[in-house]
Amino acid sequence: MKKITKAAVAGTAGVALLLGGAGTLAYWNDTKTGAVTTIASGDLHFGTITDGTGWSLQQKAADLPVGTAQLTGVTYTNQLVVPGDVLTNTISVPVTITGTNNKATFALTRVAPPTNALSSALTVGYTVNGVAYTPGNPITVTTGTTSIPVVITVTFPWGASVDNTTKALTTNFTGSYTLTQIPITPAVP
Template structure:
C-alpha cells in the first residue's frame, strides 16, 4: 500500500490563506446579508426666545398757554391754568402732552395716533376747535405718526402738541350775542399705539 503524500509547508500556507479569505468575506457580508452602522445622538443647549413689548403709559395733564390771534396779529403766549382760565374769541390755547411710549424689540415700530379728540356736550363746545398740531415733532398724517424704538431706552415720552382755538368772527353779527357761555367744555382725547412694519416710514 502506497502511503499518502506528505503535506509540504507550501500547501499548508495556501490552505490557511483560503480560510482567512473566506472568514473576511463573511464579516463583510455581516452574517445574513445586512450591513451594520454606528449612530449617536445628543441634545442641543436650550435656546430661550424672549418677547418684545409695546405699551402706552399713564398720560397726565399738562400745562397750557394762551395766545390771541386775530388776522396777522398775535399776542405773546402766556401760561394759564385751564381750571381758572376764561377763554374768549380769538384765543388759541396750546398744550404739550408727554405720552409715555414703551417699545421693546429689535425690529419694532409703532404708529401713535390721537384716535379721538372731542368735547363733552355744551354750548361752548360748538365754538371751540381742537387740533393735533404735531406728534413727536412731526405733522400727523391721518392723526398718526410712526415712532421707532430708541436704542438703550425702552420707554420715551413722546410730545403731542394740541391746540384749542376760539374763532374770531367779528364780521358776523349774531342776534342776542353777548358772548356769554355760562357752562364749560371738557376736552377728551384717546391715544392708540399700534405696531407697524419696521419698513414703514
C-alpha cells in the same frame, strides 16, 4: 429511530426559535437634550400721559383784529375762556417700543366732547415731532423711541360776527393716543 426522533425534535425546536424570533429585531437608540434657548418678547406701550396739566392760555387767535393779540400767555388754571383765546399744551408722550423687529404707528385724536355750541366752536390742532398732524394719518415710530413730542392747541375763534350761543357753557378736552404694531417691512405691492 432514536436518531431520527432526536433530529426531528431538534429541527422543530430550531424552526420554532427562528419563527419566534422573526418578529423581534434589535435596534439602538439615543436621546440627548439640547441647550436651553431663552425666548423673550418685546413690548409696545405708553407711559403715563400728563396732558391734563401744563396748559397755557393766551388771547392770540389768528382771526383777532390786527395788533390785539397778547404777546405772552399765562398758566391755565381753569380760567373762563372767551373768543380769541388759545389754550396750548406741550407734552412728551412716553413710549416704550422694544424688540428688534418692532415698529408701530402712533395716532392721536380728541375724544368726542359733550355736544354744545362751545364744543362745536372750538378747533383743535396738533403738532407731532414738530410737524402739523392730521388725525387719521398716523406717524411711524420704531424701536428705541422713548417719547413723542406733541403740541396740542385748542382755539376759541374770534369770529366776524356776534355769536352769543357759546356763552356760559362748559366742555372738555380729552386726547386719545394709540400705538398699533405694524410689520417691520412694508408689504410688496
